[in-house]
Amino acid sequence: MWRFTDDNGSSPQERIEAALDAGITLFDTAAIYGFDGSDGFGGAETLLGTVFGEAPNLRDKIVLATKGGIEPGVPYDSSTDYLNTSLTASMQRLGVDHVELFQVHRPDVLTHPEELADTLQNMVESGKVGAVGVSNFTQAQISALQHYLDIPLATTQPEFSPLNLSPLQNGEFDQAMQNNMAILAWSPLGGGRIANAESTRERSVALRLDSAAKEFGVSRAVAAFSWIAAHPARPIPIIGSQTPARIAEAADIAKVGWTRQGWYEVLQAAMGEKLP
Template sequence: MWRFGDVDLQTARARIDAAFDAGITFFDTADIYGCDMPAGFGHSEALLGKVFADAPELRGRMVLASKGGIVLGTPYNSSREYIAAAIDASLARLGVDHIDLWQVHRPDILTHPTELAEALQTAVSSGKVGAVGVSNFTSAQIDALRDAMNIPLVSTQPEFSPLHLNPLQNGEFDQAMQHSLAVMAWSPLGGGRIAAPETDREKAVASVLDRVAEGFGVSRATATFSWIAAHPARPIPIIGSQTPARIAEAADIYKVTWTRKAWYDVLQAAMGENLP
């Protein structure tokens, strides 16, 4: 829902319907989304709230996730007081009394893990939040928070694509598998660079993806999503498109079957070198 914003109610509803039609039921938003639009901070949540007000039945069909903790100009705040206020504000904008998954959007270095754990536990015990996770946390930050919590940390949301391999290399995916954390991969198309490659590396990755895409009759984007989802940590690619036709393409992810060689071919093109 990052770009879910400056449109009318009918267009917003069409995007959501396209996702449901493709079998997508997980909707990922955040309080900061839409801050670059005229209505500013909270705009994307507020638009989704208008959709719910117009069609209340849609809320029960989705897993609703949101995030908070980014403060324009600060830049981060995960204090006990701020987390509580941010969740209440998101609930108000969305027009709901419960968010299924709430994640800390970015790590606040000035908040002790124990304080953050207490804030998240309070949110769950109050019934306002069903489960909690983190976004853009390092493995060490995740470990520190998990150790402070008496409820599960259920998710992590790192950047991951064939052009951003850090979670494969820094232990994040291994940690997720170790602790059964759901992984949501943001910017799965490399910020558009997979669709419109410019550098030699980007073109090499696109070429390998195209071979697989053509073999299964899917788009390059769908092949990329399926490559991400093929990892045993079972990452969920967060699809950012706001075009109903492209959202619909996501259903084709299951048409692709990756051989080990084909999957590694993409990885090696992304690395710019062959594995030993």
């Protein structure tokens, strides 16, 4: 929902329904989404709340996730007061009395993990939040937070794509598998660089994705989504398209079957070197 606005050539409700028709039920928003550097804070949540108001039946079909902890100009605040205020404001904008998932958007190094754990746990115990997770946290930060929690962290949300392999290489995927955390991969198309490959590395990755796309009759984007989802940690690519047709094609992810050789060919192209 990062780019969820009312001026994308199709109605907000049409995009929500296109996602649901494609089998997409997880909707990932945040308090900061809609902010353009000067105003619009909470805009994406407000717009989604408007859709719920006009079509209340859609809410029950959705796993609703939001994030808090970014304050423009600060930039991060995970104090108890701020996160509680952020959650309340998010629910008011969305017009809901609970969310299925609340994630801390960015790590605030000035908040002790014990304080953050207490805040998150109280959110769940209040009934306002079904589960909690983190976004853009390091492995050490995840471990420290989990140490103080009596409930499991349900999710971690790193940037991951064939052009950003960090969580695959730094142990975050291994940690997620060990702790049974769902991985929500943001920017799965490398910020558009997979669709518009320019550098030698980007073109090399695109070539191998195109090979799978041609074999299974899907787009390069869907091939990239399926490559991400094929990892045993089962990362969930967060699709950011605002075009109903592009949203709808995400259902094609099930058509793609990666061989080990094909998957590793994409990885080696992404790494720019052969594996030993």
